[in-house]
Amino acid sequence: MTVEAGYRVVIGLETHVQLNTASKMFCRTSAAYASAPPNTLVCPVCLGMPGVLPVINAAAVDFTIMTGLALHSEIPPHAKFDRKNYAYPDLMKWYQISQYDLPLCVGGWLEIAANGETRRIRITRVHLEEDTAKLTHVVGDDGQPASLIDVNRSGVPLMEIVTEPDITNAEEAMAYGLKLRNILRWLGVSTANMQDGALRIDANVSVWPIGAEVGNTKVEVKNMNSFRALGQALDYEIERQIGLLERGERLEQETRGWDESDARTVSQRTKEYAHDYRYFPEPDLPPLEITRERVQRLTKRMPELPDAVRQRLVEELGVASADADELIEDRDLAAYTLDVIERHAGPAAEVVTWVLQDVRRLLNARELKSADIPISAASMAELLALRAKGDLSSTMAGTVLEEMFATRKPLEEIVAARGRQISDSDALAEIAREVMAANPQAVADYHAGKDRAVQFLMGQVMRRTRGQANPGKVTELLRAELSRDRGA
């Protein structure tokens, strides 16, 4: 969108990410709540019973540090948890264990590309907390409005990533969100699916006239459950605030929810003292000392991240940059492709095109995930080698690939049954002569200047060889035989 001239827009994003640990943040109950019936993944700790003691899940701390490392954050040696107090039925204890002044990761940045330019969005902090129970607002059995609580989600590890107010429009916010999601997936710390609530992006939006004092009225926008909604909500909110200022009205500091059906943000009349959380150090949890050894161990555990892979594909392996961009959007497909590239003697670009086109078409047709390609990287490299050697034409290789997907038979078996491409010149020349003898009309057409007659003869050769003739060779030989025929 185009923002009306004369206004400054700054946006900061707060992203909540559910970590995909096996157990919850402070208890051993399974965190895999998504498909569980209500209130079946609950223990005294996540139910907030009196007298229970939380114990920190080391994997959640590791995942948060790894995320910080990917975002170039500093990992301070001291961290602690704090209690954030507020009274709401989704919070079983009436406080949430979170991190206030000593988060696990401090500072950092994420580089994004939007509106044709590359920018660094500064990261303020990454901290760890626990998710809340899920509330559903319904009409109860007695016809009265009621809220229902499912405690399964309570205590699921939740990581919060906060940016500086460096974002200036909806496109940048979406670019940031998409890039962050991809990194989280490459790290394997979260499914980062927005529609399941594993990735939730809230925005703080401030608008003020250029030249006026820096605006300090922040409007928090929530409830966007897709990237499309994020973009639309920010566009709407920027327009709304500019509209108010144009009419000489005051902006109000408030929280607004995105209403998908009405395509607008709606004020959420929240509790008056929303930000009076009275944080204090969590007395049930000793502080965390993050040793340098631990940070080093986690640094070693970090996979190569999408930006680095992209750079390697383009600069070292000569892959087209649009193809590299497409490939790194899919971690599993990229990993598989890199594995094949390593085993393939030919150019990497050949492998990438093959995977993005032929392999992905079959994955889509069979509704398979990229992680479930039924062909080993070694077999795939062999198939590409057969094609490169000319033992298989491109068409034949495609057919073999399709059969491998369908039957899961080994490559050798399929190639043995189907036969290899015939590239032997003597054998092909003989077939070419036979076809010419059987089709005198086509030969006459060719001599009369109808070049298309070659296509017909070519088709006849392919038929006789059940598609196994090397098409390039056949064209070449046909033309040679035809001109010799004219000379005769």
Next chain:
Amino acid sequence: MIDREQVVHVAALARLALSEAEIDRMQADLQQILQAFEALNALDVSDVSPTAQVIPLATVERLDETEAPLSRDDVMRNAPRVERDQIRVPAVLPEE
């Protein structure tokens, strides 16, 4: 000194409906509690490092392993009202 307004504010945060008499009583009680803590301000702590925890432990963590949860019947045992296998409470406005 804690004033009446602060008592009402804290009560509102805790979702407590206090009567006028209760507000008076709470103001007096809270005042006493705060005075007790005021005594700490008299101490010289210039050579004490900032302390968030008095237990001499750090980095107590556990492995990411699961164990069986409670049965749903047990989870619901203290619920004031159960509906559709969930805890039913008076309607609250969608908030967070």
